[in-house]
Amino acid sequence: FFGVSRLENPHSMNGRGKAPFSSCRPKVCIVGSGPAGFYTAQHLIKARPDVDVDIYERLPVPFGLVRFGVAPDHPEVKNVINTFTQTAKHTCCSFYGNVTVGKDVSVGELQQAYHAVVLSYGAEGNRSMGVPGEDLAGVYSAKDFVGWYNGLPSCQELSPDLSCETAVILGQGNVALDVARILLSPIDILKKTDITQPALEALAESHVRRVLIVGRRGPVQIACTIKELREMVNLPDTRPEMVAADFEGVKDAVKDLPRPRKRLTELMLKTAMEIPGEKEQERRNNASRVWSFRFFRSPIEIMADPDNKRTAGIRLAVNKLEGSGDGARAVLTGEVEDVSCGLVISSIGYKSLPIDPSVPFDSSKAIVPNSMGRVQQAAGLYCSGWLKTGPTGVIATTMNNSFDTARSLVEDMDSGTLDISAAKPGSQSISGLLEKRGVKPVIFSDWEKIDSVEMSRGEAAGKPREKLLTVEEMLQVARK
Incomplete structure (x- = not known):
């Protein structure tokens, strides 16, 4: 019932310079593209077909510890990459590699651009x-x-x-x-x-x-x-x-x-x-x-x-x-x-590290304090994966814990605890910020170029893939 007059005139603004709420899709960004990030995205897209999910990753390549942690002689464990690729190619999902959150863009800036921010950047410390x-x-x-x-x-x-x-x-x-x-x-x-x-x-x-x-x-x-x-x-x-x-x-x-x-x-x-x-x-x-x-x-x-x-x-x-x-x-x-x-x-x-001074962090447990993935004292901020639980379990454990976080987020949208009534610019405004700062993201189709080069190098050597080993080399192939 509220905002009927706004719906009658789709071009009128709601006083805060935002588009009419009828056109508003919930915008969520996920920081980190390992198993926790992708499983969170997968569940969100399934539970809320109207959601737009953007995944930000520091490296030009996705998949985190599936690529960099799973033993080379365990190729079967890497099959989850097929599922993650389907998620990344979904119309509601976008991947932005080569973007360091906390340096290229702050968590606060992401919170302004998105209805919800999910931190799932894992545990990169020792x-x-x-x-x-x-x-x-x-x-x-x-x-x-x-x-x-x-x-x-x-x-x-x-x-x-x-x-x-x-x-x-x-x-x-x-x-x-x-x-x-x-x-x-x-x-x-x-x-x-x-x-x-x-x-x-x-x-x-x-x-x-x-x-x-x-x-x-x-x-x-x-x-x-x-x-x-x-x-x-x-x-x-x-x-x-x-x-x-x-x-x-x-x-x-x-x-x-x-x-x-x-x-x-x-x-x-x-x-x-x-x-x-x-x-x-x-x-x-x-x-x-x-x-x-x-x-x-x-x-x-x-x-x-x-x-x-x-x-x-x-x-x-x-x-x-x-x-x-x-x-x-x-x-x-x-x-x-x-x-x-x-x-x-x-x-x-492994040990998680703090990403941004604005995000609560328990340095004795090396996790972001949370309840079912909801970051304490920080509305609209969530976490999943090892950042949420500490570095435990196998990929299936991370899958379940990420689904739980996604469920919490969907519940908050449905109940109105998370306000999604006002439109948010999402990646549009972040892309503008990154461009000003001279940061050029790698999108998923760029990753596919890297993937294809690695596979063909691998084939020549009689192995599944020969990985590119430097960020420079990855970017060179991605930008061809």
Whole structure:
């Protein structure tokens, strides 16, 4: 009933210089084009066919950790890119790559242009170990190491030194196992994947023959999934080496575990404790590389070589557990153990960083404080993905948490909590700002040019794709 007179004259304005509300489509922008961003967009478009969704991304290429985080030898996990591409090509969706929110355009400017802003830019920081020596050469975060072999432009200068025999990985989640597998995989397996050419060459020359995967708690608390463990167990030309004492009492604990955890623990027990059959024994005897889990250990110091330049080893505190199951805590025993190694990779978690002073941020939890994706004390601001929950779970976890955020946003539109009655300019005004600032966005059809160049380079090398490794190169291809 309100605004009838405005509808009679579609050219009259509503006093605030805005177009008549009848022509108003809700405009939402999403910051970050990884799984969280795309799943949020997908759900919004499905739930509200009248919505316009714009996705802003710092890099010229979309898909975030699906492109830069998923292991090269897990191509099936990357199939979600097909779904994301459908979303990006939907008439209600636009992609703007090569735009850094917080630098090229502020969150406040986005809030003026859109009815709602969803932050889903993930976790690009590293959790620090907080131990002496972590700045030595030869110490890397798993995030940067993974970024290096997956072609993340900011990690291409890493050129890790793989001239040592022993590598220690701190953490026992799926990322830690990905890194261990890449370090130990036969080159013939890797060269059929989309791993980058420089990484392939470095791994072909690598001297790493032994990888220890260290965790502060026990076998029953290990954070990886059974699929990743099975791949380690079956990795060609490698054999497992476990410490029998680490598995004391585990057999008795197995029967009370929930099913996924039970299957995982049984496979670990079998690998560690059972005498293998003849064929498997022969395979292990012939293996030239070794991997092992080290449980009940926490890093206390990275030790330097005599010149104090490089990593020569790591000092580990020996722990014992208090409590049981997932709630068990690692407590120091006072004992320590030194391990010689030339490479330390810390896989203790990714961490979100604040994007803009105007956005609330809990620096102790490294998340944006929110309730079901609604950012606290900030109407019209939402978050999804790791920025919302912290860096946990697999792509399916992120999918569900992003759908939840999209649901909250749609509820707020439907209930009127989020005012969508006044028209907003959306990308129109942001494009103007970016142009003034000399920023030229990469749209989805530009990305498709990059995609096609990468695929044809890959085909020539007998692999699924050969990634472009610098932003400059990406922009050059996009602008042709």
